[in-house]
Amino acid sequence: MVERRRGGNEQEREETAQLILQAARRLFMAHGYRAVSTRQVAEAVGLTQPALYHHFATKEELYVAVALGEVARLRAGIERIARREGPTRERLHGLARFLLTTVDYDFPLMYHDMGTELGEQSRETLGAAFYGGIIAPLAALFAAGQRAGELRDEAHGGLSPAGGAGLFMAFVAHFLDRPLVGERTARPGGVEASAESLVGLLLEGLGARVDRG
Amino acid sequence: MVERRRGGNEQEREETAQLILQAARRLFMAHGYRAVSTRQVAEAVGLTQPALYHHFATKEELYVAVALGEVARLRAGIERIARREGPTRERLHGLARFLLTTVDYDFPLMYHDMGTELGEQSRETLGAAFYGGIIAPLAALFAAGQRAGELRDEAHGGLSPAGGAGLFMAFVAHFLDRPLVGERTARPGGVEASAESLVGLLLEGLGARVDRG
DNA sequence: GTCTATATCCTGATAGAC
DNA sequence: GTCTATCAGGATATAGAC
Numbered sequence: 001m002v003e004r005r006r007g008g009n010e011q012e013r014e015e016t017a018q019l020i021l022q023a024a025r026r027l028f029m030a031h032g033y034r035a036v037s038t039r040q041v042a043e044a045v046g047l048t049q050p051a052l053y054h055h056f057a058t059k060e061e062l063y064v065a066v067a068l069g070e071v072a073r074l075r076a077g078i079e080r081i082a083r084r085e086g087p088t089r090e091r092l093h094g095l096a097r098f099l100l101t102t103v104d105y106d107f108p109l110m111y112h113d114m115g116t117e118l119g120e121q122s123r124e125t126l127g128a129a130f131y132g133g134i135i136a137p138l139a140a141l142f143a144a145g146q147r148a149g150e151l152r153d154e155a156h157g158g159l160s161p162a163g164g165a166g167l168f169m170a171f172v173a174h175f176l177d178r179p180l181v182g183e184r185t186a187r188p189g190g191v192e193a194s195a196e197s198l199v200g201l202l203l204e205g206l207g208a209r210v211d212r213g
Numbered sequence: 214m215v216e217r218r219r220g221g222n223e224q225e226r227e228e229t230a231q232l233i234l235q236a237a238r239r240l241f242m243a244h245g246y247r248a249v250s251t252r253q254v255a256e257a258v259g260l261t262q263p264a265l266y267h268h269f270a271t272k273e274e275l276y277v278a279v280a281l282g283e284v285a286r287l288r289a290g291i292e293r294i295a296r297r298e299g300p301t302r303e304r305l306h307g308l309a310r311f312l313l314t315t316v317d318y319d320f321p322l323m324y325h326d327m328g329t330e331l332g333e334q335s336r337e338t339l340g341a342a343f344y345g346g347i348i349a350p351l352a353a354l355f356a357a358g359q360r361a362g363e364l365r366d367e368a369h370g371g372l373s374p375a376g377g378a379g380l381f382m383a384f385v386a387h388f389l390d391r392p393l394v395g396e397r398t399a400r401p402g403g404v405e406a407s408a409e410s411l412v413g414l415l416l417e418g419l420g421a422r423v424d425r426g
Numbered sequence: 427g428t429c430t431a432t433a434t435c436c437t438g439a440t441a442g443a444c
Numbered sequence: 445g446t447c448t449a450t451c452a453g454g455a456t457a458t459a460g461a462c
């Protein structure tokens with residue numbers, strides 16, 4: 001009912017906030033919470049540093065907003081792909097391809113920032129969003145795969161569904177990583193080949209095939 | 214020939230430098246390069262901050278010394294275990310147990326710091342030490358396992374020896390990680406069970422066993 | 427809603443006495 | 445070899461004009 005009062009200003013304010021979030025996302029995700037100053041964010045969006053504080057009360061609040069938005073973005077893609085029909089392997093392949101394509105930043109760094117650079121309340125908020133938005137839908141897929149007999153469960157040398165989800169994300173992070181030393185050239189075959197390799201290694205491992213009989 | 218001149222002072226100087234390195238290692242490895250101030254390091258060892266500069270020219274030089282020492286420590290353990298006789302699986306198990314026991318800090322954080330927080334020269338120095346001291350001996354073990362038919366090579370859905378070494382370290386980092394949310398209790402079975410699970414998953418993956426015909 | 431100006435604090439590093 | 449004192453710069457955040 002009150003929404004129509006000065007609707008234009010509200011919209012502009014929202015647009016500025018979105019521009020700030022966009023710039024902050026790029027900087028925070030690339031260099032980490034501590035390494036990015038509020039001045040850098042402001043400069044990237046063409047404002048002075050104090051102007052940020054009209055939209056976000058603290059640097060930490062800005063980071064939380066960025067991380068929540070990023071988790072929501074990943075969640076949407078993950079849930080869309082996880083809902084598809086088909087064998088577990090193909091769904092994992094789709095998820096790997098999506099994540100390898102859409103995550104263009106340092107994933108372990110974001111994870112570290114969420115875990116150690118923020119206050120307790122922010123950490124709990126982001127932890128819950130990360131678990132509910134990313135781990136939980138992946139875990140549901142792993143649980144379904146175990147029920148279908150496509151994945152080993154804990155009783156047969158596998159992992160719990162949430163454990164499998166965590167390992168899958170560790171694989172994604174590893175395949176996203178650019179090596180510290182050696183060739184920095186693009187991976188041969190690009191994302192598609194990486195996703196194929198990722199799922200193959202996750203499901204079948206590195207060991208030679210030997211009959212267990 | 215000149216070594217005996219004021220030998221006692223040299224020794225004390227070395228001891229102080231070692232104390233600084235020890236405190237710096239604990240702090241840098243736990244919280245990261247940026248998050249630790251030189252004052253914190255000095256305080257931890259009972260000195261004032263400027264006294265550090267008598268032993269290390271810059272904060273970055275101190276970090277490089279810490280990281281080089283840590284890589285050397287890991288290298289010694291890795292080479293000792295990798296030289297043992299026995300099946301690849303058992304040697305990997307020994308390596309996993311060693312690393313899960315001896316690495317009590319945030320491994321991806323150290324990796325990130327080495328890759329992005331330092332100047333080019335330091336980065337190259339540490340990258341070379343990391344590759345030569347950790348990746349290379351592991352890669353030799355993977356190559357031997359492939360020659361023995363115990364590990365799949367690149368032509369059969371596996372990885373290059375260095376790629377296998379990198380994946381192994383990613384597994385170690387994952388098993389070291391304390392989850393952002395959920396139970397923070399110790400893993401059931403401790404290091405031994407974790408090492409067992411790590412090697413099993415690395416070699417056999419999460420997929421159900423199916424004959425490949 | 428954004429600006430200029432500034433408060434307050436912390437950072438890495440240096441100067442010089444002892 | 446370690447201290448006190450300090451510099452110069454950068455950080456987050458606030459005050460108040462417009």
